[in-house]
Amino acid sequence: MKKKLVPAFIFFGIMVIRMDAQSVSEIPAGERSIRQFINTHIYLGLGLSAPIGGAFAGSVILTSGWGGSVTWNVSYPSAKNLPSDFKRSSGFLSFLDVVGEGKDKISALSFRVLKEFPMRSKKLRWGLEAGPSLVFTGVATNFVRVPEPCNPLFGCGANYTYETINSNSLGLSLKGKFEMAISRPFGLEIGLTSNINSKRSYFGVDFLIMLGYVRDSMER
Numbered sequence: 414m415k416k417k418l419v420p421a422f423i424f425f426g427i428m429v430i431r432m433d434a435q436s437v438s439e440i441p442a443g444e445r446s447i448r449q450f451i452n453t454h455i456y457l458g459l460g461l462s463a464p465i466g467g468a469f470a471g472s473v474i475l476t477s478g479w480g481g482s483v484t485w486n487v488s489y490p491s492a493k494n495l496p497s498d499f500k501r502s503s504g505f506l507s508f509l510d511v512v513g514e515g516k517d518k519i520s521a522l523s524f525r526v527l528k529e530f531p532m533r534s535k536k537l538r539w540g541l542e543a544g545p546s547l548v549f550t551g552v553a554t555n556f557v558r559v560p561e562p563c564n565p566l567f568g569c570g571a572n573y574t575y576e577t578i579n580s581n582s583l584g585l586s587l588k589g590k591f592e593m594a595i596s597r598p599f600g601l602e603i604g605l606t607s608n609i610n611s612k613r614s615y616f617g618v619d620f621l622i623m624l625g626y627v628r629d630s631m632e633r
Contacts, residue, residue, distance in 0.1 A: 517552050553577055
C-alpha cells in the first residue's frame with residue numbers, strides 16, 4: 414500500500430506545482446507578495462475522530478492555496494489481535510477504561526504540506542495534505558482468557574487480560590478534506606485521514622470546528 418501511495422502523491426504534487434506556477438506567474442511580483450501575506454488564512458481546528466479519538470490542528474494557507482499544517486491525532490482502534498469472544502467490562506467498571514479497553518492506542522504528531530482548491534462557492538473548498546509524522550503506539554497483545562471477575566456492586570471485568578507494547582516510529586500522514594468556511598472566523602471540516610507506519614497503520618475520519626481567520630470577509 415505504501416509503495417503505491419507515495420508515487421501517487423509525488424505525481425500529484427508535481428502536477429499541482431506546474432498548474433499553480435502558471436497561475437501565480439501571471440500576477441506581478443510586487444502585487445503577488447502583498448497578496449500572499451494579506452490574504453493568508455490562519456486557523457485552528459478542534460474536534461473528534463472515528464474510530465474513537467480526537468484531533469487538534471493548526472493551519473496556514475496562502476492565496477495560492479499552498480500551506481502547511483501541524484496536527485495532533487489520538488485514535489483508539491480495536492486491537493488487531495482482539496479475540497472474537499472478548500467482552501469488555503460492564504457496570505461501574507466500564508467507566509474506568511471505556512475508551513482503551515481491548516484497543517490499540519495511536520498518537521501522531523504530523524507535519525503536512527497542503528494544497529487547497531476552491532469550489533464554485535468560495536465558502537466551500539477541498540484539499541489534500543501529506544507529510545511526515547512522529548507516531549506513538551500502544552499495541553494490545555498476548556491476550557489470555559480469564560474468568561470474568563464480577564461484583565454485585567461494580568459489575569464484571571473483562572474476560573481477557575493482555576499486555577500493551579509501547580513503541581515509537583516515523584510515519585507518512587495523508588489527508589483529504591472538505592471545508593465549509595461559514596464565516597470569517599468560523600468553519601467546519603470533514604477529512605479522511607491515514608497514517609502509514611511500521612507499527613500500527615490506521616485510517617479514520619476527522620470532524621473539526623475551525624476557528625480563526627478562516628476566509629476573507631469579502632468572500633460570498
